Amino acid sequence: MKGNRLRDDYTERIKGKIIGLGADLVGVADAEPLKALRLNPANLLDPFSRAISVAVRLPTAVFEEILDRPTPNYSTVYQTANRILDEIAFRTAAMLEDDDFPSLPIAASQLLDTKKWYGAISHKAVGRMAGLGWQGKSLLLVNPRYGPRIRLVTVLTSAPLKIDGPIKNRCGRCTMCQEACPVGAIKGVGTQGHYTRRSEALYFSRCVEKLVDEFSKLPNVGAPICGICIKACPFGQKGSKKEQGQDKQVGKGAVSDEKACL
Numbered sequence: 001m002k003g004n005r006l007r008d009d010y011t012e013r014i015k016g017k018i019i020g021l022g023a024d025l026v027g028v029a030d031a032e033p034l035k036a037l038r039l040n041p042a043n044l045l046d047p048f049s050r051a052i053s054v055a056v057r058l059p060t061a062v063f064e065e066i067l068d069r070p071t072p073n074y075s076t077v078y079q080t081a082n083r084i085l086d087e088i089a090f091r092t093a094a095m096l097e098d099d100d101f102p103s104l105p106i107a108a109s110q111l112l113d114t115k116k117w118y119g120a121i122s123h124k125a126v127g128r129m130a131g132l133g134w135q136g137k138s139l140l141l142v143n144p145r146y147g148p149r150i151r152l153v154t155v156l157t158s159a160p161l162k163i164d165g166p167i168k169n170r171c172g173r174c175t176m177c178q179e180a181c182p183v184g185a186i187k188g189v190g191t192q193g194h195y196t197r198r199s200e201a202l203y204f205s206r207c208v209e210k211l212v213d214e215f216s217k218l219p220n221v222g223a224p225i226c227g228i229c230i231k232a233c234p235f236g237q238k239g240s241k242k243e244q245g246q247d248k249q250v251g252k253g254a255v256s257d258e259k260a261c262l
């Protein structure tokens with residue numbers, strides 16, 4: 001009992017410090033089920049028992065500019081978010097190591113397999129298991145408050161933190177992302193858990209080709225980004241009922257009536 005209390009207090013303290021570093025959302029996932037993911041290297045998770053998911057929200061105004069392509073401002077915001085997240089993850093790992101818990105920050109946007117498009121670990125899978133959101137029909141992680149307008153990073157750690165759990169999928173009958181995608185890449189298939197492979201949710205190559213062959217070559221964009229399915233999602237839109245509605249927001253970092261991720 002006393003042990004649990006100490007663990008819970010330590011977890012809250014660490015989460016508070018991560019929010020203090022500039023994060024908008026933070027949650028903790030058990031590393032064990034994540035071992036089923038394709039990892040690079042394959043033994044990435046072996047030294048760790050937990051994966052901390054951290055998110056920053058993106059300024060909503062940047063999406064107003066996006067009509068049928070990513071803009072230079074969106075590209076800058078994307079790069080800045082990655083930089084902020086990488087710094088938060090770096091400092092979080094150092095903080096945990098000061099308490100004698102070996103910890104590894106995983107970069108926000110590092111591509112390791114350039115042929116098949118894989119990073120070291122899926123930040124969305126970690127975020128979902130840490131209660132930051134559900135996997136939407138767009139394949140993106142959708143937070144009840146900020147929608148998919150968030151970027152993510154992961155810190156792997158041996159600290160025995162209290163685990164958060166997944167939250168319910170709220171896509172329902174919505175098809176906004178499917179309708180908005182300029183290349184019809186989103187199939188519109190929902191999941192209550194997660195897709196077993198990307199191709200269940202997406203005509204994957206359509207998305208990759210649009211981003212790599214066209215959008216990344218736009219002047220002052222220079223990265224395979226898009227933003228259209230993010231913008232279309234009613235969750236996270238300023239003034240949308242979804243944003244103001246059922247979610248009891250009680251401040252920075254708290255996300256939902258089901259599982260709070262402070």
Ligand code: B12
Pocket residue numbers: 033034036037078108109110111117118119120121122123124125126128129135138139140141142147148149150151152153193194195196197198202207208211224225226227228229230
């Ligand atoms: C490579 C990459 C791309 C490639 C390939 C995309 C892809 N879907 O894999 C391209 C260039 C096409 C791309 C496009 C985009 N990307 Co991208 N991309 C990445 C990157 C670097 C690696 C992705 C990867 O390894 N995928 C592997 C697949 C298998 O994983 P997955 O896509 O998450 O899907 C599986 C898991 O989530 C799993 N799952 C979910 N829960 C659980 C739980 C358990 C226990 C298990 C076992 C599995 C599991 O189910 C899915 C199917 O298998 C990540 C950063 C990262 N390291 O995660 C960013 C990332 C996924 N991209 C991101 C974004 C925003 C985009 C774009 C919107 C572009 C933009 N910035 O405007 C589009 C969206 C396309 C789409 N609809 O999916 C964000 C997503 C944020 C969010 N809110 O979800 C990420 C996380 C970057 C970040 N740091 O925030 N991207």
Ligand code: SF4
Pocket residue numbers: 138180181182183184185186206207208210211225226227228229230
């Ligand atoms: S990122 Fe763009 S091309 Fe890819 S699924 Fe979303 S809207 Fe479609």
Ligand code: SF4
Pocket residue numbers: 136137138139142170171172174175176177178232233234235
């Ligand atoms: S736009 Fe609708 S279907 Fe797509 S992820 Fe958002 S809520 Fe789900």
